[in-house]
Amino acid sequence: MNKRVVITGMGIYSCIGTNLEEVRQSLFEGKSGIVVDADRLDFGFKSPLTGMVPAPDLKKVLSRRQRISMGEESEYAYMATLEALHNAALSEADMLQREVGILYGNDSVSKAIVDATDIAREKKDTQLIGSGAIFKSMNSTVTMNLATIFGLSGVNMTISAACASGSHAIGLGFMFIQQGLQDLIICGGAQEINPYAMASFDGLGVFATDIDHPESASRPFDKRRTGLVPSGGAATVILESYESAMERGAPILAEVLGYGFSSNGGHISTPNIDGPAKAMxxxxxxxxxxxxxVDYINAHATSTPIGDANEAKAIMEVFGSRPYVSSTKSMTGHECWMAGASEIVYATLMMQHGFIAPTINLEEPDDDIKELNFVSSTITQEFDIYLSNSFGFGGTNSAVVVKKFNHE
Structure with missing residues (x-):
């Protein structure tokens, strides 16, 4: 039973915009969301660069009891999901009347754990930690909060797979619906941006060092790249069976055609070529x-020397130099657990509006990968099929193929 799987709604809360229209405009203009966070310097960071995301004010839309169990990543995910549901023409009443699932990518809850531990250490009384702390500090915090708030009754799981988490969530949602196990699933990825979540990364020395020019610090594929820039937020994609979408007259934005996955089975942090190529x-x-x-590839490319080069070689091995290639992380930084979902939103927005966003700051690619068809400034270009790559620590790889929708 291979059912068609379509995207009927999207929502985004990111450093280049907190809604679809803002993000579309930023992508088209090649606008960076990277800033210097002075608090990180005080914290002891070597690189204070980040993609800054505004904290949402949920007091007017959620009760205090709902809010006390929500950490930063859950708040971002709630905002993105509200927009996605509206975009999909799904009311909360609609969802209560049918079985809706949720599969969301998340792989850290650093601030919630640190905050709770600090209270216990200082007060010597665990009861003072608060009743909501446990729900903030579990890795499944996003799915448990959203499933409760929206009254979801379908599949309910968090996908924890490092920087491929959001992509795997969408891929698994695709498989659930394709096999007829669910008709409608809220999929996505969320990432906290606080210093606690990023300090250990900074300690590894993997962050970009050009702090005097934050907007040009993230430079995937460029010879002068010095490392990634951390970022975060949330992205939600509503996946639905074609039959369900047609039955309720839903807007259909695109169709998910395929999902590939693999594990490198090698070094815990250094990517290779074979694993990504296998997933694609x-x-x-x-x-x-x-x-x-495939007309366009939204590359994982985080602006690290080895990662970018090996992905480019894998793309060349599978596709040659024909498809357009760009990395939106040049604008957003690396959104980590969220990235695999947000980049589906970014690429779908491009496909809807007939353009390909650039890898900004790409001035000169590495010599051994310069044959790829890189996009370094926005081009007006209609395209029908794209592939989005997401790779993560531990050698986890995910690739998703999406097509412009037609009823045939």
């Missing part, structure tokens, strides 16, 4: 298409 081939095989049918 598997996504194409599941989609039933040939490499030459």
């Amino acid at each position: 081939r598997r996504a194409l095989e599941q989609a039933g298409i040939k490499p030459e049918e």
Whole structure:
């Protein structure tokens, strides 16, 4: 039973915009969301660069009891999901009348754990931690909060797979619906941006060092890249069976064709070429298409020397130099657990509006990868099929193929 799986709604809360229209405009203009966070210097960071996301004010929309169990990432995810549901023409009453699932990517709750531990250490009384702390500090905080707030009765799981978490959530949602196990699933990814979540990364020395020019610090594929820039927020994609979407007259934005996955099985943090190539081939095989049918690749490319180079070589191995390639992380920084979901939103917005956003700051690619068809400034270009890559620590790889929707 291979049901067609479509995207009927999207929502975004990111450093380049807190709604779809703001983000579309930022992508088209090649606008960076990277800033210097002075608090990080005080904290002891070597690199204070980040994609800054505004804290949402939920006091007017959620009760205190609902809010006390929500950490930073859950608040972002709530905002993105509200927009996605509106975009999909789904009311809260609609969701209560049908079985709706949620699969969301998340792989840290650092601030909630540190805050709770600090209270216990200072007061020597665990009861003073607060009744909401446990629900903030579990890795499944996003799915448990959203499932409760929206009254969801379908599949309810958090996908924890490092920087591929959001992509795997969408891929698994695709498989659930394709196999007829669910008709409608809220999928996405969320990432906290506080210093607690990023300090250990900074300690590894993987962050970009050009703090005097924050907007040009993230430079995927460029010879002068010095490392990634951390970021965060949340992105939600509503996946639905074609039959369900047609039955309720839903707006159909795109169709998910395939999902590929693999594990490198090697170094815990250094990516290779074979794993990403395998995930991309598997996504194409599941989609039933040939490499030459893919018009655009939204690369994982985080602006790290080895990661970018190996991904570019994997793309060249599978696709050659034909498809357009860009990395939106040049504008957003690396949104970590959220990135695999947000980049589906970014690429779908491009496909809807007939343009390809650039890898900003790409002035000169590495010599051994310069044959790729890089987009370094926005181009007006209609395209029908794209592939989005997401890779993470531990060697986890995910690739998703999405097509412009048609009723045939």
